[in-house]
Amino acid sequence: MKKNWHSALLFSYALAVVAFLYLPLMILSLYSFNDSRINAVWTGFTLKWYASLSHNTRVLEALTNSLIIASISTTISTLLGTFTALALNRYQYKHKNFINGLVYLPILIPEIVMGLSLLVLFSQLGIALGKNTLILAHITFCISFVIITVGARLEGRRTDLEEAAGDLYATPFQTFRYITFPLILPGIIAGALIAFTLSIDDFIISFFVAGPNSTTLPLYIYAMVKRGISPEINALSTCLMCATVSLVVISQILQPSNFSNKKKH
Amino acid sequence: MKNGKLLVAPAIVWLIIFFAIPMLMVVAVSFATRTPYGQVIFKFTLGNYVRFLEPLYLKIFASTLVTAVVTTVFTFLMGYPVAYAIAKLPKKWQQPGLIVVMVPFWINFLIRSYAWVIILRSQGVVNTLLLKLGLIAKPLSLLYNDYAVTLGMIYALLPFMVLPIYVSIEQLDKRLLEAASDLGASPLVAFQKITLPLTMPGIAAGSILVFISSLGMFVVPDVMGGAKSALIGNLIQNQFLSARDWPFGSALSIVLAILALILIMLYYRVLQQQKGGQKHEEKLA
Amino acid sequence: MEEMIRLENITKKFDDNIIIPKINLTIYDGEFVTLLGPSGCGKTTLLRMIAGLETPTSGKVYIDNEDVTALAPYKRNVNMVFQNYALFPHMTVRENIRFGLLMKKVPREEQDQRIDQVLYLTQLEKLQDRLPQQMSGGQQQRVAIARALVNNPKVLLLDEPLGALDYKLRKKMQLELKNLQHGLGLTFIYVTHDQEEALTMSDRVIIINAGRIEQDDAPNKLYNEPASTFVANFVGESNFFTEENNTTLVIRPEKINLRPEEVDETKLPEGQVPSKYFGTVVDLVFCGNIDKVYVRLDNNNQVVMTYQYFDDVKRWQIDDRVGIWWFDKDEVKVKA
Numbered sequence: 051m052k053k054n055w056h057s058a059l060l061f062s063y064a065l066a067v068v069a070f071l072y073l074p075l076m077i078l079s080l081y082s083f084n085d086s087r088i089n090a091v092w093t094g095f096t097l098k099w100y101a102s103l104s105h106n107t108r109v110l111e112a113l114t115n116s117l118i119i120a121s122i123s124t125t126i127s128t129l130l131g132t133f134t135a136l137a138l139n140r141y142q143y144k145h146k147n148f149i150n151g152l153v154y155l156p157i158l159i160p161e162i163v164m165g166l167s168l169l170v171l172f173s174q175l176g177i178a179l180g181k182n183t184l185i186l187a188h189i190t191f192c193i194s195f196v197i198i199t200v201g202a203r204l205e206g207r208r209t210d211l212e213e214a215a216g217d218l219y220a221t222p223f224q225t226f227r228y229i230t231f232p233l234i235l236p237g238i239i240a241g242a243l244i245a246f247t248l249s250i251d252d253f254i255i256s257f258f259v260a261g262p263n264s265t266t267l268p269l270y271i272y273a274m275v276k277r278g279i280s281p282e283i284n285a286l287s288t289c290l291m292c293a294t295v296s297l298v299v300i301s302q303i304l305q306p307s308n309f310s311n312k313k314k315h
Numbered sequence: 316m317k318n319g320k321l322l323v324a325p326a327i328v329w330l331i332i333f334f335a336i337p338m339l340m341v342v343a344v345s346f347a348t349r350t351p352y353g354q355v356i357f358k359f360t361l362g363n364y365v366r367f368l369e370p371l372y373l374k375i376f377a378s379t380l381v382t383a384v385v386t387t388v389f390t391f392l393m394g395y396p397v398a399y400a401i402a403k404l405p406k407k408w409q410q411p412g413l414i415v416v417m418v419p420f421w422i423n424f425l426i427r428s429y430a431w432v433i434i435l436r437s438q439g440v441v442n443t444l445l446l447k448l449g450l451i452a453k454p455l456s457l458l459y460n461d462y463a464v465t466l467g468m469i470y471a472l473l474p475f476m477v478l479p480i481y482v483s484i485e486q487l488d489k490r491l492l493e494a495a496s497d498l499g500a501s502p503l504v505a506f507q508k509i510t511l512p513l514t515m516p517g518i519a520a521g522s523i524l525v526f527i528s529s530l531g532m533f534v535v536p537d538v539m540g541g542a543k544s545a546l547i548g549n550l551i552q553n554q555f556l557s558a559r560d561w562p563f564g565s566a567l568s569i570v571l572a573i574l575a576l577i578l579i580m581l582y583y584r585v586l587q588q589q590k591g592g593q594k595h596e597e598k599l600a
Numbered sequence: 601m602e603e604m605i606r607l608e609n610i611t612k613k614f615d616d617n618i619i620i621p622k623i624n625l626t627i628y629d630g631e632f633v634t635l636l637g638p639s640g641c642g643k644t645t646l647l648r649m650i651a652g653l654e655t656p657t658s659g660k661v662y663i664d665n666e667d668v669t670a671l672a673p674y675k676r677n678v679n680m681v682f683q684n685y686a687l688f689p690h691m692t693v694r695e696n697i698r699f700g701l702l703m704k705k706v707p708r709e710e711q712d713q714r715i716d717q718v719l720y721l722t723q724l725e726k727l728q729d730r731l732p733q734q735m736s737g738g739q740q741q742r743v744a745i746a747r748a749l750v751n752n753p754k755v756l757l758l759d760e761p762l763g764a765l766d767y768k769l770r771k772k773m774q775l776e777l778k779n780l781q782h783g784l785g786l787t788f789i790y791v792t793h794d795q796e797e798a799l800t801m802s803d804r805v806i807i808i809n810a811g812r813i814e815q816d817d818a819p820n821k822l823y824n825e826p827a828s829t830f831v832a833n834f835v836g837e838s839n840f841f842t843e844e845n846n847t848t849l850v851i852r853p854e855k856i857n858l859r860p861e862e863v864d865e866t867k868l869p870e871g872q873v874p875s876k877y878f879g880t881v882v883d884l885v886f887c888g889n890i891d892k893v894y895v896r897l898d899n900n901n902q903v904v905m906t907y908q909y910f911d912d913v914k915r916w917q918i919d920d921r922v923g924i925w926w927f928d929k930d931e932v933k934v935k936a
Binding site for chain 1 (some may be wrong): 333340422430528531548565
């Protein structure tokens with residue numbers, strides 16, 4: 051790498067942009083420790099907002115809802131999505147374009163359209179809005195992401211290993227169990243983590259299909275923001291950010307490129 | 316193993332029920348009529364689409380497009396160098412570098428917009444700082460206008476631009492640059508004539524992602540734009556929640572969806588042409 | 601000798617490409633047979649059909665007199681050493697080797713016994729707990745062989761296994777494989793495009809060109825009695841002479857002798873033959889143990905190649921005028 055002023059300029063600029071990305075979030079977190087209710091002036095370090103957060107039953111309820119919904123959505127969407135990715139990878143389908151379109155459209159269509167389409171569906175079918183509709187909605191948008199994530203991992207699938215297994219007397223099922231599955235497992239887990247993160251974080255689609263008694267964390271934050279500024283929001287946001295970041299980092303570590311580089315003792 | 320083919324079915328059936336059919340329903344509702352009490356009755360009308368053509372709504376649509384364009388341009392100007400910088404890092408650091416940039420992307424739009432509210436509002440960080448430093452006498456009204464909304468969008472969508480461009484740059488055959496250098500091109504010229512054109516696919520992908528996302532946004536305008544700034548996203552949200560005019564809201568959504576689909580198809584078409592062009596070149600070679 | 605593998609009227613088509621028009625082939629128990637040919641000639645396809653990884657478009661495959669044409673690979677008693685080894689990256693060496701035994705539900709104790717044996721045989725004992733990625737190409741190669749051998753297959757199929765190794769290592773492995781085959785008395789079917797490798801290791805070489813068998817013989821016969829110009833060209837180096845009646849003569853370089861043009865051809869020493877052609881030395885190429893001497897003939901500008909050795913009394917220079925001669929018995933007549 052030639053070290054010249056080009057590189058220096060480039061990296062300074064890039065660093066500035068990255069700082070731009072992180073600064074607001076750091077300020078947000080910083081002020082969650084501020085003693086003052088009216089943020090900007092720093093009056094002292096405190097954990098009281100976190101404390102009041104832990105006593106806030108509505109927050110805890112929203113959190114519980116988010117976790118339950120995310121867990122169920124992730125499980126089901128990962129199962130369905132993985133099966134689909136496997137099938138698409140292994141077999142040829144006549145209506146391949148239709149299937150591909152169906153898989154990609156939920157990601158390409160603006161979320162707001164997807165959200166309200168589900169609202170229309172549920173209202174026309176007379177299904178009451180609540181935790182169930184949230185779960186159904188979340189599964190819907192998670193499936194596509196899982197299919198694509200696992201699918202990407204399957205692209206690197208090594209048919210020669212499967213042939214070798216067959217040559218060594220493994221039935222097709224055994225080949226899947228001992229060879230194919232362990233090798234795609236990181237991709238499946240990555241897909242599951244992405245689904246979980248998407249579900250926990252989802253606002254727009256949840257906005258349309260949540261009922262009055264089923265708030266998720268993002269929806270709760272929205273209500274708080276609309277009501278007015280309170281450092282409790284800062285504290286809550288900071289917690290949510292930490293959780294999201296951890297999940298994302300773990301998921302990225304399990305992505306394809308890392309398996310072959312696995313260094314050991 | 317013949318039955319393996321059926322593995323595809325559950326997810327596909329699910330998507331048909333919970334994606335395809337609802338979409339069709341929205342199309343249906345967009346042609347329906349609204350009673351004065353806010354109910355939807357299925358009496359066919361084009362009125363909702365016609366209403367869209369009124370100046371008020373067209374203005375909002377234009378405003379949305381402008382915001383989207385500006386957002387795309389700025390995310391490109393900010394995003395390309397970042398992607399390039401990551402691609403220039405030593406191999407070991409590229410994945411962590413990417414993660415660093417992508418992490419904000421995973422954090423809720425809401426939280427990210429809220430962070431800017433804290434910074435920009437009249438009792439926010441910027442104003443307090445400026446007041447304390449004596450640079451201004453009374454707080455600036457930085458929030459609740461179009462600029463704030465655009466800023467918020469750029470902030471929210473920047474990572475969308477970085478990833479595709481990074482992938483494109485990373486796939487660039489470095490030997491082409493070596494050849495260019497060998498033939499007398501300075502780094503700047505090589506960038507302009509080789510890197511930039513060859514990373515067009517990534518730029519296009521990122522731009523489409525940002526543009527379409529920007530069109531459908533309502534969180535950012537809602538939180539940072541207040542009542543004044545209305546984009547299509549807010550308009551649609553409004554129709555479904557406060558105004559209870561589902562047919563009109565549906566019509567607007569369909570317009571939005573069609574716009575998104577057209578852009579995507581255009582992008583896809585261009586991509587195919589490029590690929591076809593490459594294949595043609597390979598045949599000649 | 602007992603028949604081990606028989607391919608009967610095998611044809612193979614991929615879409616509209618006819619890879620193998622029709623082949624009949626028999627391989628006997630205990631043989632080291634090599635399928636030799638240029639890339640794309642169909643040799644690997646044949647090997648894979650024996651393994652069961654490809655199905656013939658028509659024809660039958662017999663292993664030990666049993667018709668296995670319709671049998672899946674995991675039901676056949678042959679094992680393959682893959683070109684890129686295909687070692688399972690998420691398993692250690694020992695686990696890789698264990699795999700076939702596990703699938704066949706061999707009792708655990710016996711598994712360990714057999715694995716230990718084969719580890720000893722392939723000198724992998726110290727590496728048994730490593731992952732494939734942590735080993736060199738040569739070591740991975742041996743794991744692939746061990747993994748196949750531990751199953752005591754009737755036939756071992758080897759698909760260009762030494763291609764990725766450097767020259768010295770390749771030579772060493774060739775010897776090891778030959779010794780292994782001989783010591784264990786197994787049938788080996790080996791595929792390669794390297795004719796030197798084929799000649800060194802095999803009892804019998806089958807030369808395949810565009811899906812057809814050009815010649816099927818012991819190495820020395822292939823070399824000394826090529827059946828066609830293709831074989832003569834592919835195996836070793838050759839000089840070709842076309843006779844008046846349109847037959848082609850093949851002379852190996854080492855059979856060609858040069859003498860100075862000035863020599864009186866009427867007073868030749870005992871046993872020597874008069875020059876058949878005259879020409880000029882146009883090039884000398886240093887090849888380590890020998891020099892290649894290129895001579896351009898006067899009559900038709902054809903260039904002929906022969907060798908000179910470091911201990912030759914007469915060492916040729918460029919522009920020397922020479923007479924070229926050989927013994928009639930060293931000529932091989934081939935049809936084109």
